[in-house]
Amino acid sequence: MQVLTSRTTLLLTIKALVNFMPKAQKILGFIIGFFLILSPAEAQDITKQIKQNHAEKVCAHTRLQHQSMEKNVKATGWSAYDLIYHRINWNIDPAVKAISGSVFSIFEAKQQLDTLTFDLHDNMTVDSVVYQQSVINYTHQNDKLFIQMPQTVAPGQKDSVTVYYHGSPGGSGFGSFMQSTHDNIPIIWTLSEPYGASEWWPCKNTLKDKIDSMDIFVHTQAQYKAASNGILVDETVNGQQKTVHWKHRYPITTYLVAVAVTEYAEFADYAMLNSGDSIKILNYVYPEDSAAIRQQAAATVDVMELFNDLFMDYPFPEEKYGHAQFGWGGGMEHQTMSFMGTFNFGIVAHELAHQWFGNMVTLDNWPDIWLNEGFATYLTGLSYEHMFNGKYWGIWKENQIKQITSKPGGSVYCNDTTDVSRIFDSRLSYAKGAMVLHMLRWKIGDTAFYNGVRNYLNDPLLAYDYATTADLKYHLEQSSGANLDEFLNDWFYGEGYPSYSITWTQNSANEMVLKVDQTTSHSSVSFFEMPVQIKMKNSSQDTLVRLDHTHDGQTFTVNPGFTVDSVFFDPNNWIVSANDQVMVGVDNPKENNIRIYPNPAQDMVNIEGRREIMKVEVFREDGIKMDEVNPQKNSYRYNFSEFIKGVYFFRITFSKGVVSRKIVKL
Numbered sequence: 001m002q003v004l005t006s007r008t009t010l011l012l013t014i015k016a017l018v019n020f021m022p023k024a025q026k027i028l029g030f031i032i033g034f035f036l037i038l039s040p041a042e043a044q045d046i047t048k049q050i051k052q053n054h055a056e057k058v059c060a061h062t063r064l065q066h067q068s069m070e071k072n073v074k075a076t077g078w079s080a081y082d083l084i085y086h087r088i089n090w091n092i093d094p095a096v097k098a099i100s101g102s103v104f105s106i107f108e109a110k111q112q113l114d115t116l117t118f119d120l121h122d123n124m125t126v127d128s129v130v131y132q133q134s135v136i137n138y139t140h141q142n143d144k145l146f147i148q149m150p151q152t153v154a155p156g157q158k159d160s161v162t163v164y165y166h167g168s169p170g171g172s173g174f175g176s177f178m179q180s181t182h183d184n185i186p187i188i189w190t191l192s193e194p195y196g197a198s199e200w201w202p203c204k205n206t207l208k209d210k211i212d213s214m215d216i217f218v219h220t221q222a223q224y225k226a227a228s229n230g231i232l233v234d235e236t237v238n239g240q241q242k243t244v245h246w247k248h249r250y251p252i253t254t255y256l257v258a259v260a261v262t263e264y265a266e267f268a269d270y271a272m273l274n275s276g277d278s279i280k281i282l283n284y285v286y287p288e289d290s291a292a293i294r295q296q297a298a299a300t301v302d303v304m305e306l307f308n309d310l311f312m313d314y315p316f317p318e319e320k321y322g323h324a325q326f327g328w329g330g331g332m333e334h335q336t337m338s339f340m341g342t343f344n345f346g347i348v349a350h351e352l353a354h355q356w357f358g359n360m361v362t363l364d365n366w367p368d369i370w371l372n373e374g375f376a377t378y379l380t381g382l383s384y385e386h387m388f389n390g391k392y393w394g395i396w397k398e399n400q401i402k403q404i405t406s407k408p409g410g411s412v413y414c415n416d417t418t419d420v421s422r423i424f425d426s427r428l429s430y431a432k433g434a435m436v437l438h439m440l441r442w443k444i445g446d447t448a449f450y451n452g453v454r455n456y457l458n459d460p461l462l463a464y465d466y467a468t469t470a471d472l473k474y475h476l477e478q479s480s481g482a483n484l485d486e487f488l489n490d491w492f493y494g495e496g497y498p499s500y501s502i503t504w505t506q507n508s509a510n511e512m513v514l515k516v517d518q519t520t521s522h523s524s525v526s527f528f529e530m531p532v533q534i535k536m537k538n539s540s541q542d543t544l545v546r547l548d549h550t551h552d553g554q555t556f557t558v559n560p561g562f563t564v565d566s567v568f569f570d571p572n573n574w575i576v577s578a579n580d581q582v583m584v585g586v587d588n589p590k591e592n593n594i595r596i597y598p599n600p601a602q603d604m605v606n607i608e609g610r611r612e613i614m615k616v617e618v619f620r621e622d623g624i625k626m627d628e629v630n631p632q633k634n635s636y637r638y639n640f641s642e643f644i645k646g647v648y649f650f651r652i653t654f655s656k657g658v659v660s661r662k663i664v665k666l
């Protein structure tokens with residue numbers, strides 16, 4: 001899932017909040033109106049405030065809902081049965097926010113089973129439950145549907161029931177079941193992640209049991225199309241009515257089951273798989289947006305072929321991939337058919353990436369949400385690395401690092417799964433999750449990283465099933481031979497980021513001594529053990545070195561083979577860090593027979609020594625060389641009146657020895 005932060009998105013998010021916060025409606029109604037005269041930036045600021053002000057209410061709502069869900073895990077035993085198959089019939093008129101239908105389920109008992117339990121919100125009405133053509137008893141309370149089986153189902157035995165129901169679903173999280181319009185045409189779409197599925201259909205709302213296969217029949221008016229999971233078997237028109245049959249034969253977790261109904265224009269692209277087959281990319285888009293989206297959606301082919309090469313072939317090759325446009329500001333990776341509020345490149349890549357990371361291999365528990373969102377975000381980054389000649393790759397990494405380090409704390413590990421806004425925190429679950437993967441790649445190298453991730457995807461215990469962070473760790477440790485305990489303690493469970501300070505000197509034999517200091521932004525991590533990359537250059541040469549930084553104040557001696565004039569820390573953005581400094585060190589502290597004054601200085605710096613001053617080099621605080629002069633005399637007045645205020649490093653080469661000084665310019 002990816003939430004956009006455009007004005008439109010925010011409006012929709014606010015509208016979604018209004019839906020389940022009637023008391024706040026008046027205030028929010030006013031604020032929504034107010035948005036229309038604000039710039040997007042202003043609107044975002046205000047939205048942040050609104051979100052903060054109302055976060056508690058939102059969270060409380062979601063928390064309660066989730067707590068009751070957790071409680072019921074024990075009370076009703078989700079583990080009592082294994083869900084095998086659903087045949088679902090849904091009647092949907094997109095002009096009316098309501099749904100009715102039936103859910104036929106085949107299950108296998110895992111223990112003596114007298115009561116079969118589904119999740120269904122209380123505001124939905126169960127009409128009947130049918131077992132082999134007979135109506136059977138049930139109770140529907142506390143958002144649970146308890147079905148009394150006519151006789152006990154023995155462990156290992158398969159059985160089935162059909163639930164008939166109807167209602168006008170409420171909405172939590174990101175809406176779950178939404179009704180809207182585009183170009184005056186009504187639309188209904190669903191978006192269940194994380195907890196919303198049982199708000200609109202009776203299901204097993206868990207991350208522990210995938211539905212092995214399903215058929216979905218949507219009954220609607222003849223002018224509409226219905227988008228859903230799997231492959232389109234047929235569309236049957238009978239007078240004013242249409243029935244659309246979607247068939248899905250891959251395991252699917254509950255939150256990925258989805259439907260959208262409206263007037264859609266349709267077009268398809270095809271991508272090649274490494275198996276030699278091709279895969280259809282089916283697009284359902286609003287007719288009024290069709291021409292523009294057709295151009296944007298074409299990128300899906302290249303991105304899919306890239307992911308096929310980097311990881312493995314698209315995981316649902318017997319069916320399709322596709323997009324269905326919907327009215328939510330962002331995208332949602334419904335299995336085999338992502339729902340898209342916009343088709344910009346980043347979202348197209350992100351939702352497609354989820355088909356591997358999130359859909360084929362699904363997070364086992366919400367605290368591990370980075371296994372979905374960190375990977376999907378990183379794969380968007382990888383698309384930028386490999387496409388557009390790499391033009392946006394550096395910018396993408398810089399933006400992630402900026403966002404992550406905009407606050408001193410926060411872990412990738414999601415420590416409050418009752419709070420939907422924490423689960424989908426774009427700074428932590430998305431950006432930091434992605435950059436933790438990037439740092440794993442840096443730490444263990446490309447070969448071990450990609451092999452480990454491929455093994456994770458192909459692990460028979462994880463593929464088309466669920467995975468934990470420990471499963472990913474296992475595969476990366478196997479492929480690299482590294483122990484990742486410390487890394488994950490710092491970067492996954494720990495909070496914050498390091499700030500580095502590099503002090504360098506170079507002697508006349510070109511030997512360099514680099515001292516690497518580190519502070520951390522959050523007390524949960526005292527030191528981030530990381531390999532660090534340093535670039536050294538002069539006007540004609542440059543080189544990169546990798547230093548294995550294991551303690552604060554560590555010094556390294558390297559010889560680049562040339563006289564260095566500038567040193568850069570982490571020039572390729574391998575590490576999440578901020579406020580880094582590169583300083584020229586004092587390499588001849590005994591050379592005291594010189595005076596450099598005044599300090600701080602306004603315009604002029606006087607340099608006086610006993611020996612001839614050969615060279616004066618001036619560096620900015622970030623290590624970039626600003627100037628070089630060759631006085632060839634014993635005293636020199638350096639004029640830096642045109643420099644901006646700040647800290648500068650003067651490196652002065654005498655006929656015998658080198659001296660460096662930090663000068664503050666006023």
Ligand SMILES: [Zn+2]
Nearest residue numbers: 001002373376
């Ligand atoms: Zn996502």
